[in-house]
Amino acid sequence: MIARQIALLLLGLIAATATLSAQAEFRVYTEHPRLFLEPARLKRLVRGVERETPRWLRLADLLAAEAPMPEAAVAQALAFRVAQDEQRGRRAVEQMLLRAQAGTLGEPGVLRQAALVFDWCYDLLNDEERATLAAAMGAQAELQAQLAGTELGRVRDALLASVALAGDWEGAEPAIGSFLQKQWKEDLVPLLAAGELTDHGEDLIALLEISHAVRRNLERDLWQDVPLVFRSLPDVRILQYTDQTMETDEGRVRLRVLPETDAPEREAMLGRIAEMMLVAYDSNARPFQFLQGWLRNDSLTLTGLTGALYEFLWINPYLPGLSPSSGLLVGHDPVRGRIFARQGWEEGDLWLGYWDERLRLNAGGEQMEVSAADKQAPLLFPGVTVVLPQMNTKMDVEIRESEAAVFPTVYMIGLKEGRGYNLRVQKGDWKLVTAERGGILRIRNTAEKGSTQVDFSKKVRVQIRPTLEPPPGRGKPSLL
Numbered sequence: 498m499i500a501r502q503i504a505l506l507l508l509g510l511i512a513a514t515a516t517l518s519a520q521a522e523f524r525v526y527t528e529h530p531r532l533f534l535e536p537a538r539l540k541r542l543v544r545g546v547e548r549e550t551p552r553w554l555r556l557a558d559l560l561a562a563e564a565p566m567p568e569a570a571v572a573q574a575l576a577f578r579v580a581q582d583e584q585r586g587r588r589a590v591e592q593m594l595l596r597a598q599a600g601t602l603g604e605p606g607v608l609r610q611a612a613l614v615f616d617w618c619y620d621l622l623n624d625e626e627r628a629t630l631a632a633a634m635g636a637q638a639e640l641q642a643q644l645a646g647t648e649l650g651r652v653r654d655a656l657l658a659s660v661a662l663a664g665d666w667e668g669a670e671p672a673i674g675s676f677l678q679k680q681w682k683e684d685l686v687p688l689l690a691a692g693e694l695t696d697h698g699e700d701l702i703a704l705l706e707i708s709h710a711v712r713r714n715l716e717r718d719l720w721q722d723v724p725l726v727f728r729s730l731p732d733v734r735i736l737q738y739t740d741q742t743m744e745t746d747e748g749r750v751r752l753r754v755l756p757e758t759d760a761p762e763r764e765a766m767l768g769r770i771a772e773m774m775l776v777a778y779d780s781n782a783r784p785f786q787f788l789q790g791w792l793r794n795d796s797l798t799l800t801g802l803t804g805a806l807y808e809f810l811w812i813n814p815y816l817p818g819l820s821p822s823s824g825l826l827v828g829h830d831p832v833r834g835r836i837f838a839r840q841g842w843e844e845g846d847l848w849l850g851y852w853d854e855r856l857r858l859n860a861g862g863e864q865m866e867v868s869a870a871d872k873q874a875p876l877l878f879p880g881v882t883v884v885l886p887q888m889n890t891k892m893d894v895e896i897r898e899s900e901a902a903v904f905p906t907v908y909m910i911g912l913k914e915g916r917g918y919n920l921r922v923q924k925g926d927w928k929l930v931t932a933e934r935g936g937i938l939r940i941r942n943t944a945e946k947g948s949t950q951v952d953f954s955k956k957v958r959v960q961i962r963p964t965l966e967p968p969p970g971r972g973k974p975s976l977l
Contacts (some may be wrong), residue, residue: 523674525663525714529619530578532612532657533810535713541813542579552809555800560585566802570610574617575810586618594626597633608637612657627665634658635666642672647684649694649703660710689723692833695730696756698767705774725832731775731784732828735791735821736837740844747801754850766804773811780816787825789818827881834935836908838878849876849883851910854936856885869911882907886961909938909961917964923957
């Protein structure tokens, strides 16, 4: 009997220890500020104020002029944190207190603003103000988390509020745990893996704000759960831009072909902000260095009521970056089934875009959409050939000699996603392969031992035949 009681006691202790361990996993130990102002960035921003950099002066001018900024409270809170402007910090706090008392923290984006003000102006809050805001924000965070589903804006607002309130609201850690264990794993990761949630600037910004907050305060890199999604983003985003620009209230902006929207100027602004946040998350990998080089064109700096705040907050003017014209010409997005390519960076150079299983070309300002029935000849880019086969039962294509690369890649596009194909290059063996996302088949000339080496400086013959039935599994995309 005693032995049984001891065993039960030990089991109880083990269960309690496991529970405490699980809770500790979601505990926030960082000091305020916790959101987006980690020490290195905060130090750089303070130095920007001291040196009176153009981006800080633009933001300071907007604040001094009482400009009707959509997120004035956030800008004021940032001015307190980087310039020790207590008057502006108090104004930000008072705005959020009025919101809390009026019960309007649930309006779109307001809870996020409250989280940033609470976090950045934490030192200005007295006990009563801190308790008032914590109660109102905590209640709203619970509600937004319940309503969110996969709506990234609501998910982000609830998470930022929970991180900011840790230690002041007892529901903070359970809310963070629920996000990481349920919303992120069960709802968002599958959508990201399917190629969703990253096209629209507003969604991507919310996703990146979540990523920054979790990595800073929980030491967890959410990108590792879907690494290919984020690794392929920079190159394909840059190559989606056309040569066209537009003058807007936020300044001159570049236009992208995706997403197709009725408000291209707003999407361009949000897209630039998202790109600054991508670089801030990973400035070491080569694709992100190209993205930083792309962002460093001062004539495209956002100067308006929304963009000026985020230009100052996110871009690092001391990070040099790489110019895309020095090497970035082709981008393949295997997650979303897309290819973008340029033959060069001069105005009028051939540009190719393949998405939604459709091929678009732009040369010299003339745009066209090409189908298999048009019998488009293989298109040669540095290191890459793109083939749109006219195919019913079989196809033979000859790729003319290319001086562009030694080991190029051939992309067959417009195939049936998940369909099996028999493929042979030159007189090599037939191999069973499977079309990837978007109906893309990737043929790479590798230097691996045992691989067939093909001399692309001469004419190359590719034969492809669809199988009668889809294969049971995916074939290897590296074929040569």
